[in-house]
Amino acid sequence: MDGNMLADFNFRIIMEYLPLFFKGLSVTFLISISSIFLALVMGIIACACRISPIKSLKYPAIAYIEVIRSTPLLVQIYFFYFGLPTLGVRIPEIQTGIVALMLNSGAYIAEIIRAGINSVDEGQIEAGISSGLNYIQRMRFIILPQALGVTIPPLLGQAIVLVKDSALLSLISVAELTRCGQTLTSERFMPTEAFFTVAFFYMCIYFVLKSLADWSQKKLIFREVY
Amino acid sequence: MENIIEFKNVNKWFGKLHVLNDINLEVPKGEVLVICGPSGSGKSTLIRCINRLEQIQKGEIIVNKTPVHDKSANLTRLREDIGFVFQQFHLYPHMTVLQNITLAPMHVKKINRAEAEKIAMVKLDQVGMTEKADAYPTQLSGGQQQRVAIARGLAMSPEIMLFDEPTSALDPEMIGEVLDVMVNLVSEGMTMCVVTHEMGFAKKVADRVLFMDDGQIVETGKPDDFFDNPKTDRAKSFISMILTH
Amino acid sequence: MMGFYFSRLVEIYPFFLKGLWMTTQIAFISLVSCTLIGFVLGILRAGENLILKRLIGVYVAFVRGTPFVVQVFIIFFILPEWGIQLEAFPAALLAMAIMGSAFICEIVAGGIASIAKGQWEAAESSGLTRIQQLRLVILPQAMKVILPPLVGQFVLLIKDTSVVSVIGVMDLTRVGWITVIRIPEGLMVFSLVGILYFVISYPLILLSNYLERKMAV
Numbered sequence: 214m215d216g217n218m219l220a221d222f223n224f225r226i227i228m229e230y231l232p233l234f235f236k237g238l239s240v241t242f243l244i245s246i247s248s249i250f251l252a253l254v255m256g257i258i259a260c261a262c263r264i265s266p267i268k269s270l271k272y273p274a275i276a277y278i279e280v281i282r283s284t285p286l287l288v289q290i291y292f293f294y295f296g297l298p299t300l301g302v303r304i305p306e307i308q309t310g311i312v313a314l315m316l317n318s319g320a321y322i323a324e325i326i327r328a329g330i331n332s333v334d335e336g337q338i339e340a341g342i343s344s345g346l347n348y349i350q351r352m353r354f355i356i357l358p359q360a361l362g363v364t365i366p367p368l369l370g371q372a373i374v375l376v377k378d379s380a381l382l383s384l385i386s387v388a389e390l391t392r393c394g395q396t397l398t399s400e401r402f403m404p405t406e407a408f409f410t411v412a413f414f415y416m417c418i419y420f421v422l423k424s425l426a427d428w429s430q431k432k433l434i435f436r437e438v439y
Numbered sequence: 440m441e442n443i444i445e446f447k448n449v450n451k452w453f454g455k456l457h458v459l460n461d462i463n464l465e466v467p468k469g470e471v472l473v474i475c476g477p478s479g480s481g482k483s484t485l486i487r488c489i490n491r492l493e494q495i496q497k498g499e500i501i502v503n504k505t506p507v508h509d510k511s512a513n514l515t516r517l518r519e520d521i522g523f524v525f526q527q528f529h530l531y532p533h534m535t536v537l538q539n540i541t542l543a544p545m546h547v548k549k550i551n552r553a554e555a556e557k558i559a560m561v562k563l564d565q566v567g568m569t570e571k572a573d574a575y576p577t578q579l580s581g582g583q584q585q586r587v588a589i590a591r592g593l594a595m596s597p598e599i600m601l602f603d604e605p606t607s608a609l610d611p612e613m614i615g616e617v618l619d620v621m622v623n624l625v626s627e628g629m630t631m632c633v634v635t636h637e638m639g640f641a642k643k644v645a646d647r648v649l650f651m652d653d654g655q656i657v658e659t660g661k662p663d664d665f666f667d668n669p670k671t672d673r674a675k676s677f678i679s680m681i682l683t684h
Numbered sequence: 685m686m687g688f689y690f691s692r693l694v695e696i697y698p699f700f701l702k703g704l705w706m707t708t709q710i711a712f713i714s715l716v717s718c719t720l721i722g723f724v725l726g727i728l729r730a731g732e733n734l735i736l737k738r739l740i741g742v743y744v745a746f747v748r749g750t751p752f753v754v755q756v757f758i759i760f761f762i763l764p765e766w767g768i769q770l771e772a773f774p775a776a777l778l779a780m781a782i783m784g785s786a787f788i789c790e791i792v793a794g795g796i797a798s799i800a801k802g803q804w805e806a807a808e809s810s811g812l813t814r815i816q817q818l819r820l821v822i823l824p825q826a827m828k829v830i831l832p833p834l835v836g837q838f839v840l841l842i843k844d845t846s847v848v849s850v851i852g853v854m855d856l857t858r859v860g861w862i863t864v865i866r867i868p869e870g871l872m873v874f875s876l877v878g879i880l881y882f883v884i885s886y887p888l889i890l891l892s893n894y895l896e897r898k899m900a901v
Contacts, residue, residue: 284882291874346547398761408758415750415754
């Protein structure tokens, strides 16, 4: 195929493969949405353990977070993809992928939440202490509402990261968006059309999520004013 | 008049820094006590020990018959009786003025919302801020925020009000409105401990002035005596420094 | 059975070290190139030339909006279509350079933007040229803001090198992938891979934490 015919072949082939791309896109959505929710739950639990004074909760949480943060996601994906069968766990690749993404993002989300909680001004907490509120009351009325606003923008950022991370699942044969690009390339030898289309779809998702994140950054943050 | 606050041989260290050095203090009920001194003298630390925002390593602190230094002391009960006003106000930015004030009465004293709001409006009236009940702290000036903070402290109808440099973070033209509120509190018989440099306020309403330096109480006396005729050298140089402004 | 595989693993250890060495090379070259390019781009991005800023912005948006693996595929498969034949290793370096520079560019531009306008004005008032203002007044202050996220980005880049294994570069991840086909002990093989990545990235993670604490004061 020569590049001079770029404009010509480009769109016909893409049109032909559009159903496939949409299918891949829907799989990417499915993976991303389920992973993000599971990761959120995972992150909340891990964060609660992380800030807990109980050592048997705190240290495993720290270990989990540090292991995830210092190893590449691809290695974690391969770890589960190749490792789970040896334990007798035979699940579809897509589920393996979601597990890996959930555990990976869960650790980052735990740290995001923890940073949000720590960002609440110390003086606020002292004011709460001084009026006689106990730890749970301070968490509920003072810390968490303010932490929420600070946490949502980076959480949306993590959602963006997770959508991009889902592309790695193409390497364990999950039929998501990137894999469509690989399919088109191997079937028709048209990597340009294939991967630029794939890139285009990812950019669309990116712009939607980024606008959401930027908007939330402006609207949701409470600050003390002197 | 019985003592509502007592410090007996209180010592506190921050690491190697000896911030409270053998403090002995008795505050009778209803007294208005002003504490002043250079920065780092320990005056903020001292009043923060009264409601256990800071803990001491040695000595005893008894507030309203509660041994504050004791690990088993009922801090919630203690703090229901003490209102604390911070230099940086620390109003909750995500709540309205009214919500800021009703939070503790509703959740610590378990008063129902209607009752708590009634009390809150009374306190807001006391500080002159009733029209701002539904405003958010970010919409208020510094002086207004501090007055709301005082109302928040008063909401639990405490026996003691503690003020940690309440006007130091304010622009000069707003200091007066806050001091006026504090003067009115005095006339109601409230026990008050105020860390401040505002000599006018001290002379007007304080029963006693405490001068601290380097973690120790260096001199005490009636305001007129202290500010006009300080006895110790350290007090003399401190007063001359605040006078030159 | 585990014992049998374990001894095979010990045999294959040199293979792992080769992979580790490849990963280290890619990581090191990428960190250096991305930092250099990223700083230049970041300074331009924080500058006054609107066209340049827009162009760099488009480039950064593309890098941040698409998965790195897709970028790697684009470089490895599409460039030959336009006449540029690249082997796996150079392609990997190119992909890393393009990706990493974009992120570092944003960090640097953000750091420069965080310096108060008054600093520029004061420097300009004393007669310094724009380059002097940048070099003597702005950048030294911006470095405090830039350093912690920069080191954090280094850690991310080291981990991202694992993605280039998909085009056949014999890095640590690919070594694990090839090994696990012959020694089907997925848990053990990739635990070993993970540990080796941990070994090269943990010092930087500690440095990043240290810097974050120091700069927050």
